[in-house]
Amino acid sequence: MSHHLLTVDSLNRESVDHLLRVAARMEPIAQRRQVTRVLEGAVLGNLFFEASTRTRVSFHAAFCRLGGSVCDTTGFTFSSMAKGESLYDTSRVMSGYCDAIVMRHPDQGSVAEFAAATNVPVINGGDGPGEHPSQALLDLYTIDKEFQRLGKSLTNAHILLTGDLKYGRTVHSLIKLLSLYDPLRITLVSPPGLEMPSKLIDLVASRGHRIEQRDSLASDFADLDVVYTTRIQKERFTDEMNESFQGLSDDFMVNRDFLDHRCSQSTIVMHPLPRDSRPGANDLNVDLNGDPRLAIFRQTDNGIPMRMAIFATLLKVDELIEQDTRPVRWYVPSQIGTLDR
Amino acid sequence: MSHHLLTVDSLNRESVDHLLRVAARMEPIAQRRQVTRVLEGAVLGNLFFEASTRTRVSFHAAFCRLGGSVCDTTGFTFSSMAKGESLYDTSRVMSGYCDAIVMRHPDQGSVAEFAAATNVPVINGGDGPGEHPSQALLDLYTIDKEFQRLGKSLTNAHILLTGDLKYGRTVHSLIKLLSLYDPLRITLVSPPGLEMPSKLIDLVASRGHRIEQRDSLASDFADLDVVYTTRIQKERFTDEMNESFQGLSDDFMVNRDFLDHRCSQSTIVMHPLPRDSRPGANDLNVDLNGDPRLAIFRQTDNGIPMRMAIFATLLKVDELIEQDTRPVRWYVPSQIGTLDR
């Protein structure tokens, strides 16, 4: 694994396996049964040039759970950058203050430019249409963990990716990670005009996976292990797409009916969140709330151990964790495994 | 005490007494003579959908003083919610990251809706015209502590609530808590149109307290123990009220003259803050600054031990504190008890 985490392209099977293993080791801490102080004294710069509460809090909490301190900065314009400071200067300055940096920025490539100017580990927390590698890693970790729970294996698993497969950066990164694993069956379902880029389809096929495109969810998915759904953002549509989508939208709706009638009792449902719960939003249906197959909140929970694993690996404390844990003393509500899970 | 702290209505005499006792136990830490690490590893999500610097910093500092870490989020629109994320989803996601959540939101009922979706303890930090229970608790704690200092007892104490008694949520919550205690004399003084809702007056009377309404401060308050004043927000006034108030405003002014001539040397003055110190603001007069009867800064100081008590109780470390304290090593300026106090 390189010094930074900027793109999933820099990861290979070995480095991904390592992160999955370290994340699993983080579970007792992430689930608040143990505490550690291994990153005591370390400071994370959590630089969000673009607002993303969920991602920011997840990185923040993960770093704290390792014993470190976090300095958040949020805002579309940072004061210095508004005065003409280059990314190079900002990077050099911040790396004198912080021991690791998470950066989210609306411009593709900006995080890599920032990282090039520093030796301090930089994690890409999303650079516009570019990458968001920790999301793909926590998605893969979720599939792995759910499969273990269900007694399944990744070999020959059948995974459906649906929704906006053209612009959804999370599915692009996830499919690249999945392609590093045992032969899979991957099915793609998206409205016309929002198909997965052919470059990615070719990559996956070239690595020996069965990859197939269908044009609606109205078919049999009885052997489906995972449905990973992303929101179809109508803002992306051309007039023509908009018109044709009216008659189609039901064909792309992941809801209880689809799960009950087309899939199986062990099909899990994932989503990168946030989910648009407003009526007519063309997003994952809220009628699945409370269904144990809905894995979306277990998925965000998994962001903590995976981001802890990323920090621990980049800061080289991944081997020290076991030696530095204590039982937690405060009350831990039985969040995990209760309510609708 | 329930799992969350959403409203004072969920509190009874026993749970309030418990919080007062735990808050008193927190004093050595709140006054920076001791430090504890009892919440080490715990993460507070401090979610302010509406800005309130004072309340946010108070909860933040209280959690830190117990050894925990805090992740703040401030802003009228959270990024995810702007994308249509429901309070249900936000709640499930945040409770995977945090061990306790303080939430302030402009909409009444929103904090309860958020809390219903999670097992993690949620504290209502103010939901618009709704509740702000930790304020009422620190107010009660202040009265209790001041009475101890002055050798007084709550039995038959005479407490004046004045200002905007119709819209001021703090006086509504405080009067409910007070009504759980020994028979009190409560006097209400407000301009016409801003009277305490009769439902609350009836509740207090039904619990055996003497409650009385007067129409100005221009009468004798020689036996008064506490004057609790809130700002009269002229923004609330109808034209008619505005006109009639012109001639009346002096009748509702709490200032040194009122204290010196109508009250006694042991009458204390409280206010939920912030206080509008601009000329003509119809708020607690600044001519009382430096007078030892002005308890408003001791009152905000008390927010720390009370909020520590709330966290410690909800996270079930209230019995562990004494076992995990060390003397503070840094210099503590003699803030408490000096300057104008």
Add this chain to the structure above:
Amino acid sequence: MSHHLLTVDSLNRESVDHLLRVAARMEPIAQRRQVTRVLEGAVLGNLFFEASTRTRVSFHAAFCRLGGSVCDTTGFTFSSMAKGESLYDTSRVMSGYCDAIVMRHPDQGSVAEFAAATNVPVINGGDGPGEHPSQALLDLYTIDKEFQRLGKSLTNAHILLTGDLKYGRTVHSLIKLLSLYDPLRITLVSPPGLEMPSKLIDLVASRGHRIEQRDSLASDFADLDVVYTTRIQKERFTDEMNESFQGLSDDFMVNRDFLDHRCSQSTIVMHPLPRDSRPGANDLNVDLNGDPRLAIFRQTDNGIPMRMAIFATLLKVDELIEQDTRPVRWYVPSQIGTLDR
């Protein structure tokens, strides 16, 4: 040293020497070779009424590296102050929550007004055209450290201050601190209309230093030890100044050509940052990036030990540090001394 740090005028040779010594003692921690917990339990209120990411993060990180917790507040209007709360009330309230306060505010004198109402140590993080004393202290510390590295001494050192010497508050504060030291040669170069105020020139001269004004950089600086450059903000210009500056701007440009042809191999370049890297910005040229004489990032790095020294001194733990350090356990990238440094 007084209770607060509001202005460099309150510092004398002894207190400055003390801070330089303590900052040097902080280096093992600032360079992430050791960690300390000496401020455990302490809470810093980092109050930025005006955005300044760099300064805020620097104070934040410095306090964390001493083992304390930080509560940030950023924004042009604080919610309470927007409701008419006085600086006096804000100060009293915040000092009940925090053990030290850093405050930045656009209005000159506001930080002193805030500090007058509290016993808790207050550090001026910049009050508009007023003071920013920690910047001057880190600048002096940088000169001292660079001189040690180069085997030079402050006695008879030749220091050039250039750029906007009229409005640049950093050069005003720095020149006051420098004037406390051994006889120096100070040269001032600024465009007409942006000269150093004569009051300051007289002060420096009265303390026995050689101080000289030149009207361009186009002369010999072979014996120069330090060039301290600040951006010329054309926004400050009158029409007349603007016109005349067109033909002059090259005369005030600090770049590689100036360093290579007018100065020496041991001349170091400083700048308070941020630097405007946009073309035509009249700021320190980016063609010096990678040149070891460019000390600007070492200079910002030095903000950490100096701000640690300020906190440690005000909170009286400056003598305790050595007794409470442990080796760092995480990986420290070889930031310091690598890349272009």
